[in-house]
Amino acid sequence: MDLLRNREIAELLARAAETAERGSDKAKALRRASRRALLWPVEIGQLRKQQRSLTELSGVGPWLARVIGEWLDQDVEVPEPPPLRRGFQTITEARVRVQSVGSLPIHGDLQMHTVHSDGLVSTVEMAEAAVQIGHSYIAVTDHGVGLRVAGGMSAESFVAQWEEIDRIHEGGLLSDPAFRILKSAEANLDTHGAPDMEPAILASCDIVLGAFHSQLRRTEEQTSRYMAAIRGGSIDVLAHPRGRIYNFRLGLVARWEEVAREAARRQVALETDAYIDRQDLDMALLRVAAEQGAFVSIGSDAHHPIDLPSIDVGIAAVMGAGVPPERVLNCMTADRLMDWVREGRRLRRSVR
Ligand SMILES: [Zn+2]
Numbered sequence: 001m002d003l004l005r006n007r008e009i010a011e012l013l014a015r016a017a018e019t020a021e022r023g024s025d026k027a028k029a030l031r032r033a034s035r036r037a038l039l040w041p042v043e044i045g046q047l048r049k050q051q052r053s054l055t056e057l058s059g060v061g062p063w064l065a066r067v068i069g070e071w072l073d074q075d076v077e078v079p080e081p082p083p084l085r086r087g088f089q090t091i092t093e094a095r096v097r098v099q100s101v102g103s104l105p106i107h108g109d110l111q112m113h114t115v116h117s118d119g120l121v122s123t124v125e126m127a128e129a130a131v132q133i134g135h136s137y138i139a140v141t142d143h144g145v146g147l148r149v150a151g152g153m154s155a156e157s158f159v160a161q162w163e164e165i166d167r168i169h170e171g172g173l174l175s176d177p178a179f180r181i182l183k184s185a186e187a188n189l190d191t192h193g194a195p196d197m198e199p200a201i202l203a204s205c206d207i208v209l210g211a212f213h214s215q216l217r218r219t220e221e222q223t224s225r226y227m228a229a230i231r232g233g234s235i236d237v238l239a240h241p242r243g244r245i246y247n248f249r250l251g252l253v254a255r256w257e258e259v260a261r262e263a264a265r266r267q268v269a270l271e272t273d274a275y276i277d278r279q280d281l282d283m284a285l286l287r288v289a290a291e292q293g294a295f296v297s298i299g300s301d302a303h304h305p306i307d308l309p310s311i312d313v314g315i316a317a318v319m320g321a322g323v324p325p326e327r328v329l330n331c332m333t334a335d336r337l338m339d340w341v342r343e344g345r346r347l348r349r350s351v352r
Pocket residue numbers: 186211213239240
């Protein structure tokens with residue numbers, strides 16, 4: 001008997017949620033478990049073989065354990081996921097890929113949030129957690145002022161955070177004294193690609209991420225806003241480009257070849273946000289980025305230290321898409337990355 005995989009269980013759960021009574025507790029539990037299944041640390045078949053209870057899995061109570069148990073017994077047929085749930089890896093699949101033939105040499109993580117915006121721990125706690133999983137640097141990328149729902153920060157707050165970072169470095173507050181916290185930000189881009197932060201603050205960042213957070217349900221293609229963001233010259237990385245969310249929002253559509261070509265020309269990296277329900281860009285679009293010679297950045301988008309290891313999802317996507325290591329920012333040392341940022345900013349001032 002072929003055992004169902006976590007990805008198939010996730011799809012079955014999402015489908016069951018769609019047929020359950022709308023807004024009911026059952027519908028909510030099914031929907032929640034569908035998302036959590038992407039993060040289950042073991043394949044469900046293995047758990048079954050070891051005769052362990054399915055309630056060990058996050059989001060699975062006794063009722064759902066029975067429902068899933070029946071699917072496993074019947075080995076039910078699982079249809080292809082609709083676009084809203086297509087192109088997502090489970091963490092177990094990502095880990096297998098990362099642990100297989102020669103993983104990428106990853107030095108750091110380039111997107112995360114702290115209590116300064118919508119994260120749950122302090123800058124120093126996040127940094128120490130990153131030390132513990134073997135990174136040699138992180139970019140702390142709290143939100144710019146425009147994203148008020150996520151505690152967006154004023155210029156003064158960024159300056160205060162950077163002073164805090166200096167104190168962490170100078171005071172030797174991390175167990176790895178060579179560890180670098182890059183001063184960064186996730187600027188909110190308006191639909192014309194303009195950031196919500198002052199040029200002087202952006203120029204002081206070690207690396208600047210920019211992302212769209214509004215008008216993400218437009219269905220007509222949005223190439224022009226991407227071109228404007230890339231040509232605007234104020235961002236080094238375009239973060240979670242499509243703005244998609246698993247089983248919730250499809251994300252924007254654009255002529256991706258053109259976008260990736262322009263990003264390559266202006267040395268703006270395209271991100272794969274490894275947060276489990278984002279996975280944005282996914283493997284298919286990372287392939288387009290690679291074909292056009294664009295640089296790629298990987299960010300866990302962690303809001304808590306427990307999210308940091310999910311960077312594996314981004315590493316696996318980049319590996320699966322065949323992006324060469326020399327085009328992956330995270331494969332650069334911190335010094336090399338800072339050179340890359342300077343080169344890019346110089347290049348964008350000269351390209352018209
Ligand atoms: Zn964001």
